[in-house]
Amino acid sequence: MITITCPKCKKKHNIDKNRIPPNKKIIARCKACSHRFPIQFIDKSHEKIEKLMPEGNRVARSISVSISKGGVAKTTTAVNLSAGLALAGYKVLLVDSDTQGQDSYMLGINTKAGLTELLTNELSSEEAIVEARENLWLLAGGKSLAGIKRLIDRKDFGGEMTLAEALTPLETQYDYIIIDTSPGWDLLTVNVLFYAKEILIPVSLEVMSLQGLVEFLKSLSSIQKYRNQVSLKYILPTFQDKRIKHPTEILNKLKQLYGEYICNPIRYNANFPQAPAFGQTIFEFSPGGTGSQDYRELVRKVSNDNSLFR
Numbered sequence: 001m002i003t004i005t006c007p008k009c010k011k012k013h014n015i016d017k018n019r020i021p022p023n024k025k026i027i028a029r030c031k032a033c034s035h036r037f038p039i040q041f042i043d044k045s046h047e048k049i050e051k052l053m054p055e056g057n058r059v060a061r062s063i064s065v066s067i068s069k070g071g072v073a074k075t076t077t078a079v080n081l082s083a084g085l086a087l088a089g090y091k092v093l094l095v096d097s098d099t100q101g102q103d104s105y106m107l108g109i110n111t112k113a114g115l116t117e118l119l120t121n122e123l124s125s126e127e128a129i130v131e132a133r134e135n136l137w138l139l140a141g142g143k144s145l146a147g148i149k150r151l152i153d154r155k156d157f158g159g160e161m162t163l164a165e166a167l168t169p170l171e172t173q174y175d176y177i178i179i180d181t182s183p184g185w186d187l188l189t190v191n192v193l194f195y196a197k198e199i200l201i202p203v204s205l206e207v208m209s210l211q212g213l214v215e216f217l218k219s220l221s222s223i224q225k226y227r228n229q230v231s232l233k234y235i236l237p238t239f240q241d242k243r244i245k246h247p248t249e250i251l252n253k254l255k256q257l258y259g260e261y262i263c264n265p266i267r268y269n270a271n272f273p274q275a276p277a278f279g280q281t282i283f284e285f286s287p288g289g290t291g292s293q294d295y296r297e298l299v300r301k302v303s304n305d306n307s308l309f310r
């Protein structure tokens, strides 16, 4: 039970805290004077996590959101998974390895520096990383990463480890390092796969997605010949539209072929393209919508904690 005092008539109300969704502003109505006012219950689960993982003992899980196919919700997933884990109390570093640099736009942040400056040693990690939200930090991407590809290309050997060398020392500071990758396949993608240990592949349930998945898994296995620490962990169906038959067929096929990896799908939701214009995550833009529900479910799956946000 928690006690809430009406700001108008000062009447105290005892409320079962399980009835209030955590970390979300809702409007309460005073039963005595009918005044409506916003309340927010801050979930303290992060304190539990702090206790489990005292500073210094942390080793971040590194998860890359990758597939060569474009427009399948890689960035949407990297940003909202990171934001959801941060809301759940985990310390998260989101790394944008894409020259499009959309992660900072989606979080409504103007960054002057980011991954490029860290990789060229122009800036320290403290200078290159910006705090985007409580528990969420961003290493921004952008056009300048094109120069990094040339820098990697010019290295005589060890070019594929450039990103790993920069990110590994940061692992003790975070619970999760989530990496957004660009579409296609280039030296930076290879670098990401030589760093991350877990791969999350978003697959659009719209069209031609299976072919893209199979091709990407082939490329991944060519990396695994040299680095067996990297493995496929999650396949996330996106753009699910139950009104249309075709996506259901694709989902069934995916379950048949890759059952153990398949996460609950992210439903098609028009809020996703709108939220970035406000610099908001889906949890901020539409906390009660299906988009938030679906990404909360993904957070539970990835963190292996079914009690989160309940």
Ligand SMILES: Nc1ncnc2c1ncn2[C@@H]1O[C@H](COP(=O)(O)OP(=O)(O)OP(=O)(O)O)[C@@H](O)[C@H]1O
Residues within 6 Å of the ligand: 069, 070, 071, 072, 073, 074, 075, 076, 077, 098, 100, 181, 182, 183, 238, 239, 240, 266, 267, 268, 269, 270, 272, 273, 274
């Ligand atoms: N579940 C969804 N429902 C509706 N629209 C979505 C959904 N998920 C993402 N979108 C929208 O689809 C578009 C592409 O998403 P996003 O940019 O995340 O894909 P991407 O795979 O990162 O693309 P790219 O390959 O160009 O990096 C965006 O406008 C995004 O807002």
Ligand SMILES: [Mg+2]
Residues within 6 Å of the ligand: 074, 075, 076, 098, 100, 102, 181, 182, 183
């Ligand atoms: Mg993207």
